[in-house]
Amino acid sequence: EVQLVESGGGLVKPGGSLRLSCAASGFAFSKYSMNWVRQAPGKGLEWVSSITSSSTYINYADSVRGRFTISRDDAKNSLYLQMNSLRAEDTALYYCAGPLSGGPDYWGQGTLVTVSS
Amino acid sequence: DIQMTQSPSSLSASVGDRVTITCRASQGIRNDLGWFQQKPGKAPKRLIYTASSLQSGVPSRFSGSGSETEFTLTISSLQPEDFATYYCLQHNSFPQAFGQGTKLEIK
Numbered sequence: 001e002v003q004l005v006e007s008g009g010g011l012v013k014p015g016g017s018l019r020l021s022c023a024a025s026g027f028a029f030s031k032y033s034m035n036w037v038r039q040a041p042g043k044g045l046e047w048v049s050s051i052t053s054s055s056t057y058i059n060y061a062d063s064v065r066g067r068f069t070i071s072r073d074d075a076k077n078s079l080y081l082q083m084n085s086l087r088a089e090d091t092a093l094y095y096c097a098g099p100l101s102g103g104p105d106y107w108g109q110g111t112l113v114t115v116s117s
Numbered sequence: 118d119i120q121m122t123q124s125p126s127s128l129s130a131s132v133g134d135r136v137t138i139t140c141r142a143s144q145g146i147r148n149d150l151g152w153f154q155q156k157p158g159k160a161p162k163r164l165i166y167t168a169s170s171l172q173s174g175v176p177s178r179f180s181g182s183g184s185e186t187e188f189t190l191t192i193s194s195l196q197p198e199d200f201a202t203y204y205c206l207q208h209n210s211f212p213q214a215f216g217q218g219t220k221l222e223i224k
Contacts, residue, residue: 037161044218045153045161045204050211059211062118095160100151101208105172107160 002026002106004096009111016086020111022079022096027106030054030074033099036081038092039110048094049081064090086115119143119207123216129224130195138190138219140205145185149209152181152190155218156201164203165190195221 008020020036036048049060049070058070069082079096091114098106120143130136140150148168153161163172165181168188178193192199200223205216 044202045155045206045215047206047213047215050213059213061212097161100163100206100213101149102151102166102170105163107162109160 002104004098004106004108006094006096006108006111009094009113011114011116012086013117014087014115016115017082017084018086018113020081020083020094020096020113022108024077024079024096024106027098027104029077032103032106033101034072034079035097035100036070036079037095037097037100038090038113039095040089040092043092046092047100050100051079083113086113088115091115118212119146119210119214121205121207121214121216123205123219125219126217127220127222129222131224132195132197134195136192136195136221138203138205138221140183140188140190140216142186142188142207142209146207146209148184149207150181150183150188151206151208152179153204153206153215154199154201155204161204197223 003025005023033052035050038046051058051070067085071080093110095110096108122141150168152165155161164175164179169181180191203219
């Protein structure tokens, strides 16, 4: 069974940092591009960041570039998102997702990040 | 950056109806577009990839069409389980971008 399990969310003050993790199982994690997608409460989906297999290419949304860093550890079948200089507008449910363009459709259930003083 | 404009933002329809949702890209994206369905409290689920290819396991009442700047998602005969929010996503170039979403509600 394919599983993506996010962790690391929580309440953080503006300017603070969090590191999200996504543990993958049940598929050949190292073969696929992986993504972070977020959804603010009551709002739509927003693509945040992508990393290709072997970490060859990395991309970010303009809204997080310079503050967030995506990475992966294929030996641990894990995806990460280091989030620094957090702002209130980063408050959202963060989903770990597999390739968005095609192929298998893999999503976690999300981890909630709340940025508030 | 490529902007995706999705319409309508909400839609009321009845079981058995045929419905169409549209996404327009601010510039040509070939067929690099997917459609996703999201139900409350759940993760999104891809229905269509490369504009018109049906994701494995998705009912054939869902179909997609279009290329370059105009795309449509059609549900041929609405079923009760289809009431949800739908999003398009362009993956032609970074930053990838979702449309604003279409909430499909029961009339």
